[in-house]
Amino acid sequence: MNKSLLMAFGGVLALLGVGVYWWFSTPHSAAEQLARATAYQQKKMAELAVWEVQDPERFEATKDEVYQKIITEYQHVQTRFPESNLGDEAQLAIGDFYADQLDDPTAAQDAYQQIIEQYAGSNSHDDALLNIARIKAFRREDDRLKLEAIEDLKTLIQTFPDSGLADDATYDIGRIYETIDEADAALEWYQRVLDDYPDSEWADDAQLAKARIYELHKADAERAADEYGKLAKEHPNSDLAKTAQQKKDELSRKVIEDATHTTHPSRGGGGGRMPFDFMHQMEAAEVLRNEIIAAQKLDVLAYDLDIKLDPNANSLHGTARVTLQNQGDEKDEISLKFCQGITILSIRNGDQLLDFEHEYDKVAINLPVPLPPGETLTLEFNYSGVENDAPSWSGDQIDPHGSYLRFESKWYPQSHWGDLFTVNLTLSVPQPYTGVSIGRKISETNTDGTHTSIWQMDQPVFAIVVAAAEYEIQKGNFAGTPLTVYLFKEDKDKLGDYLQHTKRIFRFYTETFGDYPFAKFDVVEIPFFPGGYGPPSMVMITEKSVKKGDDAIPLLAHEIAHQWWGNKVSITMTDDSIPWLNEGFATYSDALYLESQGDRDDLVQKLDELTAVYFKAIKFQEDEPIATCKWGNPAYQPIVYYKGAKVLDMLRFVMGDKTFFEVMRTFADRHTFQNVGVADFRTTCETVYGDSLNWFFEQWLYQPGALALEIDSTQVTKQDGQYQIEVVIHQDPPYFKMPLDVKIDPNIAERVWIETGDLHLHFRSPKKPKTMTVDGENWLLKMPSQQHLKRDLSNDVS
Ligand SMILES: [Zn+2]
Structure with missing residues (x-):
């Protein structure tokens, strides 16, 4: 309500002439007198504004007298027309005049206070309360008065729930709490503005304030990005929308980067010293x-x-x-x-x-x-x-x-x-x-x-890559290939571990992907950027990672995987030859290595962690197909590496283990020391699999998204000693075609295909069904809310 007035603190309205008519005619009513006072104020304040610049002496000499005359004109409303009901409005105008134009909060507060004391039942009661509270809260440096102001505003809201100022009061309470660092209380009151007054002119400000508190008071970048995003989305015409969008983008980038780096530090791209922009x-x-x-x-x-x-x-x-x-x-x-x-x-x-x-x-x-x-x-x-x-x-x-030069x-x-x-x-x-x-x-x-x-x-x-430092060195070999570990002096005790892990990783990769292509292999410690780096015939692991001990082994496995994916089979970074072919592959390879040292649960858990980062990233950054996602997109690593790894796992699910691993070996063999594109990989897949996989590549590489599945309904009936089980599995668009494992305990396990919309399934069983599980082994990339598709059927029998 008073937003524009509030913004115009101290501003002089130069509306000369508007009320000249009123001034020359004699007022016959309180309304005319009030109009005359307003016109007089405008005219005189405009004159004073001119004198203040052109004739400061005259300004100084006359201003107090002019101010008094303006006040007197307003007072005439009551003195000359005591029977009218406009005396409170005149008093409100006097208060505003003191507050906004004379910058005299004390006199203003007195004027407002008179409304409350002398005009019981006045329509301006709520204005007076709001204005007094604002003076106490924002024009005094006294926390006690701020708390008083909060009470005044609460009184306003309770006493005048239908007042047009209730939203102002609610927003102001939030503002006051924010200025005294009561973040939670401020959030609560800003939220009330949004809940109780969604159409208020303060709604966008309240949304902005919420975002600001999450960002600055609570240091919760994720929530702040979310709140800034809401402002941009829900108030697109607000002056604040553009800034909010920028803040959202900036914080989203930070959130995604943080999530990416804590989950799986990897090739840093030399970013450590430079601001991202x-x-x-x-x-x-x-x-x-x-x-x-x-x-x-x-x-x-x-x-x-x-x-x-x-x-x-x-x-x-x-x-x-x-x-x-x-x-x-x-x-x-x-x-x-x-x-x-x-x-x-x-x-x-x-x-x-x-x-x-x-x-x-x-x-x-x-x-x-x-x-x-x-x-x-x-x-x-x-x-x-x-x-x-x-x-x-x-x-x-x-x-x-330590020195290192990357290409x-x-x-x-x-x-x-x-x-x-x-x-x-x-x-x-x-x-x-x-x-x-x-x-x-x-x-x-x-x-x-x-x-x-x-x-x-x-x-x-x-x-071509070089490194140099005062290294401690340990040599070994894998099947005749020299392996050498170069670590800084202070990490000397880890030389043996690194050599053992490297041998183990080499054994797994050579068995799984075929021969190692180079004449030697080195593990080299370097000082900077978080993560590692895998050029041909060596990997560079940063000091920070080496210090993590065994926690850095997945990273070592990732970088060593680049000897196959990126070096033995290389890519050009052109439209067809996309980073997924080395980064998605290397990420999946280190997950496979993990599986080889444990079991499939370890791989599933790892992929779950990675895809959780992908889902988090696309909350903040628009999802993009793996094939078009480029370095520079804040969600690059979550999409290309993490979702990319999961896509390979789904390909393995479609093909079965035997065919999938034959594909990986054949692909590496067939394209040794060649640049490859997606088409080359697809050709190998289709040749080995013996069928078209166009649908798979189309939906997982050239389209964004993940499956959104739910068990829509289940019904079990008993007929002639057999249980009839009717199931509807629902898929939200965008639709993905995928095989789906459906298991009904104790004796049904089937692989069905889902393609579009609802999938109706019918099973028959001599045994009473207990639970139904869809994709129980978690092969599919499903939206996070649908990670566990499980239904108890034991009570469904009708
Ligand atoms: Zn990598």
Whole structure:
């Protein structure tokens, strides 16, 4: 009611002229006198406002007299027309004048108080109470008065339940409680605004206040996101809707990230040092750059790198010889990705120095002699850089505590994502550091205080990664493949454990997915980002994870799974070659490893935990199909990794264990050292399964959502010594076609298919049915409220 008035505290209304007519005519009634007073106030206050600026002396000299005249005009309503019933309204106007225009809460409170004392039965009683309470609550610094104000407002609501100000009073009680940090009481009263006065103009403010309290007082980001979301959804026309939506998005991102990281820390993508929004922008730039670079059709065939890392100086010096082949049109300029934070000293083609431009993580190189289609070219880059916290290094680090360079930081010149190449690398670090890289270790020397190691990767891979630190090392092997664990000195006691776990994981994966493809395997500890990282022939596990002891083993299993899913079989991150093919697969692989060390219950429990995060994420972030969900979506990990793993489990359910594991082995064998897409996987699935699986891929990869099932009704009748059991299972849209295990104790177990709408089932049994269970082994991705589809039938017999 008084919202606009409240907002206009101290504002001067310059409505000059509105009441001029009234002023010149003599009032014959209280109503005319009241109008005259209002007009006089407007006219005089407008005049004073002008003088205040143009003639401050005159303003100061006359203002008090003018104010008194305005008050007197209002007082005339009662003095000249004592029989009228407008005296209280005039008094209310005087109170407002003191409160809003003269900023004199004491005088205002007196004026309002007179209404209560002198005009019993006045229609303005509720206004007076509200205004007095607001003065006590918001214009005084006294908590005792605030509590008094709450009592005044409660009186207002009780005494005048039908007052148009009851919603104001309710909202104000919430506000007062909030200012004195009584969060629960404030929430209760804001909620009353929403429940009792859903159409109040304060409803959006009350909703906002609730969200704010959950965010700031209660530090409950999840609930706050929910409340901000309600405001945006239920009050779309409110001024507050846009801000609420932004807050919701921001908090949702936080909630999803927190849930994701506590459940299953994994490849961090170097995000640890950067605010998410910034990464998001970087990612957008990355996509654009990737598109430009991919369009050139330049294929790097081989790298020959000579890299010197100096952790003490945080620096890198390198020479990279890059042999590339032109698979596109003739070119007189080529572009490669290269870290902005590293200085390129020169680029040569043989003896010839080439011109280049290096900006935005991209180097454009002029070729004096155009490169014809099909031709190869070897360029030699000389470069040098000091790693600092600048985002251009994408979170990578060169530091005495531990150094690591992942391909994402573009520390060597790169063509498109998914490019496959072989590598020769010489890595030098000052002693006592030890360098590690991908590929087979050809040699290792310590000369003149420098540790130099030479690495050779003969298989085509998509990434070059190096790490260096003062490592403690333990060596072993799995079926002839050298395994080496590199841990920081303080984690020395865990070397043996890591070696044992690695062997166990290798045994399981080689038996399940086929041969390990590389010449060696290393487990390497690095200092930063939460989680791990699985480039070809090694995994990097962060210090934080290593400190967790056995709790980090699922992570180790996930990263080792990338040797098959991502490295042996690689992906390009194009529309068909989606991250599910490595991340969903690796996540499911570590769940399978867990199952292999225990039983199916362990896998089910793990998948339940993961899909719970997915369901939580899609409460806050619109669900998206696995196939289109990209890095940058806050729900990327929940959708691609977690739901993605569950989708593989459902595929296993559809096919049966024997066929499913044959598919996984065949897929890895058939596409060793190739980039694959979803179509390749589907082809393998259909070939081995012997039937079309279009329906499965269509609904689980290209559509969002999960099954929403319930047991709608059950009926049991007894006829000729047989029990007839009628069951209706209901599915809410969007509909999924899936097999469904239905079990009725003690003697019925059937696999049926659900497709659309209601499924009517009829069973016959000589034995009295006890309980019915649908999907009792929890194979299907079902909405969280329907995790347990179970019904007691023992009392159903009619
Ligand atoms: Zn991964």
